[in-house]
Amino acid sequence: MKLKKSFALLLFQLVIVSFLAQETNTKQTSITLLSTKTNYIVGEDIILNFKVKKDTVFQLYCSNSYGSIVLQSKVLSQKASFTVPRFLSKKRGILSWKIINTDETISGNISISSQQHPTSIETYLGPPSIDAGGLDYTMLVVIPTDSLDNPILDNSKVDVKYQFLKSENITPIYTDKLIGYKNFYAPKKSGRMIISSECHGLNSKEFDVNIMPAIATDFKIFTHRNHEYADGNQITTLYTSIIKDKNNNIISDGSYIEFYITDQKGGILKTAATTINGVAHAKIVHPDFEDTWKIKAYFIGIAESNTITIKYKKVIEDYNVAFKQHNRIITVGPLESFMGQLIPDGLSIKLSIYKNKTLIKELFKESNNGFASFYLDPNIYENNEYQVIIETAGIKKEFKSFKLW
């Protein structure tokens, strides 16, 4: 009886043990990871080794930042090894792997970090020109990359060097989010700033930023003329003071300045010039009659000048008018200038012919050697009584009841 009992017990135990044994058997994986290293530096050879029960070929799925591949194992005496190809192991980031043809999932992640020392510094600088005065700024962005074109680790120090006029500076920045950047605020003076960066002894190329003068401030204008006579021949030069921004930088060459001239009658004349070294020189010919000009210049939308007034004196006090050939040839002259000299050729003379107080014709001539003559053709102007007005150099002469015959 006892024997029977112990036999049954033994049998029972055996059954349990064999069950357990079976269980462990099924639980035991057909492939287990041997490699323990999970952190690599880019470019290092990554070989994943597994212990296998049978020498069958296994497949490994590998996925990095850019894509996924499948590798075949090399099996040698119960050891399967996978060599991760260089084009995956050279990129920074997480490399996930997974054994494919097994029932249970055997997978893991390898973290691949970049090399510490960059071999190139990709640098972007923009905008390339900024306004002086401390408000505007440009930004330098650096991406230091290692020899395998990976952005190097965050928090790497990059020295940014910049030179402006007499100052040369170095400030460190630290890379963050794959890049490093620094804002350069414009100094008060205009000029050119040279910027470069250095990381672990590697220098970037040279970059430059043009610090352009800021917008102009109000300015003054002046005139220059040979004489003050309204001879319709000489030229008056209008020019500005040196136009500067608020920080005393001379504004950029080529800034367009417009001069508005208001004459006595309220008419507007306009001349314009572009600046060189902050000064714009515009020219305008003298009027040919007595006049007073008010001049004001504008840097349109930005700045304006004061208003100046200049006067032009009468050059011709009086002149003669002679009539010949039944009054059909009218000679005006001699037209004498301020020193009694004949006025330079080209003075405009206007002859207006009225009949019964209605204007029939206006004739224009320019003086030649101090004279101008008009011919009233009998085919056009019939014999009759007319009224004639001659006007030159601001002097009007009227001939009422002027007869042609």
Place this chain on the structure above:
Amino acid sequence: MVKTNKRILRGVLMLTYVIIIGILLFLVSSIFSFLNTGADRSKMLHTEVKKADQYLPKVTWILDGNEGRKISKQKIAEVENDYLDAWYVKHIAYKTNTKVGIEDYFTESARENIYNILNFNKSNKISVESTTLQHHLNLEFFSEDGQLIVLKDTDALEYKKVFKDNKLILETTEISTYKYVLLLEDGFWRIRHMVKESSEKYQDPHQKRTITDTNIKGINYYPQATPWNMYGDAFDISIIEKDFKIIKEANLNSVRIFVPYEDFGKANIKYEKLEKLQKVLDAAKKANLKAVVTLFDFYGNYDVLDWTLNHRHAEKIIEKFKDHKAILAWDVKNEPNLDFDARGKENVTAWLSFMIDLIKSIDKKHPVTIGWSNVESASILKDKVDVVSFHYYEDLSKFESKYLSLKENIKDKPIILQEFGVSSYSGLWRPFAGSEEKQAAYYKEIQKVLTRNNIPFMSWTLYDFDFVPKEVLGRLPWRTNPQKKFGFISNTGEKKLSYKYISN
């Protein structure tokens, strides 16, 4: 004689001349038009890339500001557009192992990394079908000159199928976080650097929903005149309201209605279709009926690159109706197991699985089910659905035992007989196959089983139809004609014998 010859000669000469001139003119003009093609200035900066919806994963932006220059909404939209396009061309490239489009979205040095993988995969006959379902983008840095961006994509959900020698060897879903440097080149935001910062396996969200009412006595519903085309031009809510009244008066409490995928406008759901669905659901609510809404009717692609479009479709419908009082449950797809042969079981199951996750991520209340076409398929994805649904058109005598064995298998979830019925057709194509009496007997018999086992049911269908579209069962008359006679009410509106057993 001589004269005629001369004339012929002259004629031939002239004709030749005309032909030569003609040919020359044609050549010159074609050279001219060739030189003029591609010179369209508007195309130089890619300002006018025609956009078709091919790839629309869920994108959310974390707009918490960024370092550097302030970015405008329009710029963000441009970045998103190009970023998704970059993913799309990458999916296409890895699927086909070709380089098309890569150079538009990756800078010269970045695309090398992709080409290396492509070449390796091509020579090893590996291809990867993949898609991403969600992206959480955060713009971390925007340079002052507007040419450089640092972008972080947190928890991008990637689904991949890996093929070797055209055989599926691996399905994997990963949640990864990426960091990018993008440069603006030629009008494209191109990827310069790409760093995967973390990658984990996708965890099934395991969201459970319970059905509010398991005492379902329902019917599959199409209007008599417009079966399988409920929301077309002939849509008439008064007919539907009347039918719902009939259903309610027949002592039923629920309907199953269908949302056709293409008819509703695919990813860009048409507003007027949603309006019609709204009216139908409102009518159901008015009639005190609950509705099981079956999505993706007449859809059968399941292609991995189509998923994001499907998701946008479902998202809009669920978002709109998730709080509607008439909704009883969402039915993802009608009889998807019938697509296993043509589209691959893995493909269809993965599609369903992600669709369930999507629906549950939007609707926190209503249960989700799948309308399997037979008992055998009903246990597929049983852990993901909240309610198991199956259809039964087989031998009535085996129904009870099959149901009981399914119930044995699925203990913790309600099981619905979502479609069943028999045709009363008897005619030229299947003489003596059915009759109204046989149909009535069938319903009488099955109702006994249903009552005995307390099985929730939805029968097929209310009406006899005059027309069955070819997309449903093809064109063969011996298949379509019986399909017309499954109703409880004839096409003329008379109640058939089976009507007596419509609800018990």
